[in-house]
Amino acid sequence: MGQITLQKVSKKFGNAEVIPPLDLTIEDGEFTVFVGPSGCGKSTLLRLIAGLEDITSGSILIDGTDATDQPPAKRGLAMVFQSYALYPHMTVRKNIAFPMRMAGIDQAEQDRRIEQAAAALNLTDYLDRRPGQLSGGQRQRVAIGRAIVREPSAFLFDEPLSNLDAALRVGMRLEIGELHKRLRTTMIYVTHDQVEAMTMADKIVVLRAGVIEQVGTPLELYRTPRNTFVAGFIGSPKMNLLEGEEASRHDAHTVGIRPEHIDVAEEGGLWSGRVGVAEHLGSDTFFHVHETGLAETITVRAPGEVNFRHGDRITLSPRLEQLHRFDRDGARIA
Amino acid sequence: MARSVTTRRKIINTALAWSIGLLIFFPILWTILTSFKTEATAIANPPQFFFFDWTLENYAVVQERSNYARFLWNSIIIAGGSTILGIIIAIPAAWSMAFVPSKRTKDILLWMLSTKMLPAVGVLYPLYLIFIELGLLDTRIGLTIVLMLVNLPIIVWMLYTYFREIPGEILEAARMDGASLRSEILYVLTPMAVPGIASTLLLNFILAWNEAFWTLNLTAAKAAPLTAFIASYSSPEGLFYAKLSAASTMAIAPILILGWFSQKQLVRGLTFGAVK
């Protein structure tokens, strides 16, 4: 079980309000990702849930009981830290056993759970090593193992993949995803990387300056961003946001069009411009187009085989049905 | 990446460093050498370096005159006891300062250090009266407490700087894992800080060992450590360099040997963890 409810939760550090009062419910078994640029308060929010920080006002309910004043250990949550926070003086086995030792679980049960977790995480051969002797990915798995054996009602991940190299990150992403599928336990995952958010989440919470901008499934966020901030944050490369005359033509203050929703051709398009940098990824090619008279740069995603060079003049055709319209305050116009 | 250096440069470095090192070490070497001389050779001009008749006579005389083992044992108890006691009191304090800093933390830390600036002579008489009142004069326990208090600020500061190097996330992890404050400090923080604690222990052991004001003024016979032992050889009837050297060697040898064996920890300790 692991339903987590935040009611009017706020946090001040001194006089600075980091998180204005907010409400949020995370359903049992859900994989929720907090995403936002650095400094948006997502880690703080996670630490409030963990109990590592006091909330200034409001209350936190875990499975319906008020956990606001409970110390971290009593909340039945497990956390995986950005730095993994492994105990360097203990072996992998001892690291994993530590929470159980603290909970006073008997030795046989401890061993059983360690074996199980180690097998699941491919750590069996490393149980007697110390964290210092492990690679980054292995350390990550130990940290997860330490979280699993507690059989918590929810897992909290604080940017767990940011210290890994790109290839490993993709692998670990999948492992965590599969773990979730297997355990069906609530997971809250903090990241600043929208790709991670999109690929892993059941539900994404987009935060900016402590305020929730939008909550929804990845596709909801992709298809119907509630405002220009979410529109610009979700999706890669970023959505092109245009103001001025082009926007007015669509009765909006701002219009947005994603790079993958623009077609390129040598001629005949709606807009025209000159190719700046062309990034050839093989499957796709990104063109950064200048001199369109609409914005500094318009990014376009074209199939890999399309081949224009720096300096070529091209034309662009936006698919108008995929156009997002926003008002003066940046809110979506339905 | 370290760059390779020409052999010539390395030879010059080596020669220079060794000469300076030996120069700095020379007074100690000379004392040790002199302790094996007869009184006559000790003051001979030109000075005798290695080729003299080595004798252990001075050590025998010194041992006969004063019970070295007792002074040594007192030194060990007092220096060791005060250091360990200090560490036990300082660990929680340093934990608070390092991991739960408040606006006043630094002020408290600096205040603690400033208590070390109080001139000991100024408070000797009052303290002597207090010691009489409490029956602590010439007891090892009294001296242990005083030296612990004298060194406590340094211990707290050193531990504080070591603790600050330990990432707070690990302690938070322990807290998430269900560790109580006590378990957190005992099972996670302390073992992780072992190198820092070891060097703190060492440095303060040395400071306590060499402390000569309180140890001399608050003891008579029973609790007198090696500083009192050496005080009975300063300026004796006639100047007996060889015997003085023997007594000096006996007084500094234990700590010198300890220091050399634990050089690595000590170097760390001396840097107060504050320089990286």
Added chain:
Amino acid sequence: MATQHSRSAARLMMAPAVILLLGWMLVPLTMTLYFSFKKYLPLRGGDLGWAGFDNYVRFVTSSAFWPSVQATLVIVGGVLLITVALGIVLALLLDQPMWGQGVVRILVIAPFFVMPTVSALVWKNMFMDPVNGLFAHLWAFFGAQPIEWLSQASLASIILIVSWQWLPFATLILLTAIQSLDSEQLEASEMDGAPPLSRFMWIILPHLARAITIVVLIQTIFLLSIFAEIFVTTGGAFGSRTLTYLIYQRVLESLNVGLGSAGGIYAVILANIIAIFLMRIVGKNLDA
């Protein structure tokens, strides 16, 4: 960065150390303060009534007061200057590649282990004695008149002895600091065409600022109260009487506890002035 719970725990855990030190500071200090207003002469039967500010006035107006403050500052300043300057040179040298670095380091650390009393005795008798000391032999060997170290150059001699004791400390801290300097920084500046001297001035020295601060702070704390070195070598004669030593003479040689206590209070004030001054600098530098 913590919860209310850990904050109150923190306060509780700091309590023993704070209370002990507070007691250690306040109890004797209060007694000293009390005595300082008393005519307290143990050899005449102890407490002879209140003295008002007599002791304070007498202590400051005594001809020995200002010279003793001056001697204190000269010794502290002199030792700091020598240990820091030589410490940097030595640290730079020890940082170079060489054979037997470990052994050299041991040789250089050794003086730190020597009891102040022992080192004072050894220096005074075996080196600085104008007849039998090694220096006298050395001077005589070159045909020079041996220097009467402890009387003709008493302050310099004491500074020499104390510097010898503290040089290892300074060297080690500075060495560690130098070793932590990113060699890429130096290489970059070399690529930029900086000659060795400016590399030292603009890269190494600023990097050492923090280490130097620590050396100065710790050494000042210990140097303000040096006693054994003076007691053994000159007994405060020849202008080497520091404030600490002057108080010692008042309290324990003249057994004028009242007067000495007043001196003690002055010393506390001086120490605090220096402390505040130091803490200002250190406070800034320690945060880095």
Added chain:
Amino acid sequence: MRFGKTLCTASVLAIAAAGAATAGSHMTTITIATVNNGDMVRMQGLADEFNKEYPDIALEWVTLEENVLRQRVTQDITAGGGQFDVMTIGTYEVPIWGKQGWLVALDDMPEDWDADDFLPAISSGLTVDGTLYAAPFYGESSMVMYRTDLMEQAGLEMPDAPTWEFITKAAEAMTDKENEVYGICLRGKAGWGENMAFLTAMSNSFGARWFDENWTPQFDTEEWATTLNTYLDVMNNYGPPGASTNGFNENLSLFQQGKCGMWIDATVAASFVTNPDDSTVADKVGFALAPDAGNGKRSNWLWAWSLAIPSGTDAEDAAKTFVAWATGKGYTELVAQNEGWANVPPGTRKSLYENEEYLEAAPFAEMTLNSINEADPKNPTVDPVPYTGIQFVAIPEFSGFATQVGQEFSAALAGQQSAEEALEKAQALVSDEMEAAGY
């Protein structure tokens, strides 16, 4: 984990060990504070003999350098610390402390201790209002010790009672700096028991005094100027280098190495300079009375290192037993048996100077006795004074300001200031201190 436990256990053990130190049997333990002078060290060496005789008294020794010892015992007795059962103190402290009631009267000592045998000059200095408060361990005056061979070379002959004029002449004649032979060695090290002991005694022979009868300091007088100038002249011209840091010990060592022509110092030094084990000039030493300047007073002092028992000790009987043993006639014989007659502690008993064996073994015995008898602590100098004491003034403040005066004179000897400046400063600081003390 284990580390924490070890830490706790270790500290508990350390505290327990520190606390358990004092457990003991029915033995009475007495703590004896003493100076690290040769005679006292010898006494410590003979402690086994004491224990053979008194197996139920255990002796704890606190042997310290003179200045440290004096400070420790003074601090302890004034504060009532009770750390010591027997203290080694001198003629300066005994009258002051005895008057304060800090010392146990030695009026019920065993019969065979024979208090009447003590030399009157010595015991009078340890007596307050007719009661003896300390037992003299050894007594001393000061005298001239000189090198007979150098004197002969110089073509001079030392009279038994020389004048300062002669001493100066002889010093000049004996000085041979090329060979590190200096005509005269005198104390220069600052301290009331070091250079000031010598200079005060010397000043007496020039008719100077510390205070007039109204307790006004007298450093501005002609007599003091003559004293100090004579001293500085002879030392600067014929003294050893570094004289301003030489005390008794340093001079002894110089003399033993054959570097001094003359040395005016404590009579006890005689046995050391004539001891062939330590001295290279043992068989070339002559003795004479301390010099005078024709004013009817000689420049010799009087001192007795004595054993006293602080009142309030919890082992008074055992302490008395020890004091009686260490200062009794039996001890003298014990030392004679073990170390030879020349090494017995001198200057305390009449009987010693009637002992043929001693007189034969100690060529300096007669001169020592004469010097002691020459001294008169009640009338130390030419003019009357309000104080007693020859090389000191028996008031509590003396040790403090005399040491500071000593530092000024020492600085003058080191050439850092002139005699006039030194005297001026001395006058100022003594006036200050006397005023502070309420005279």
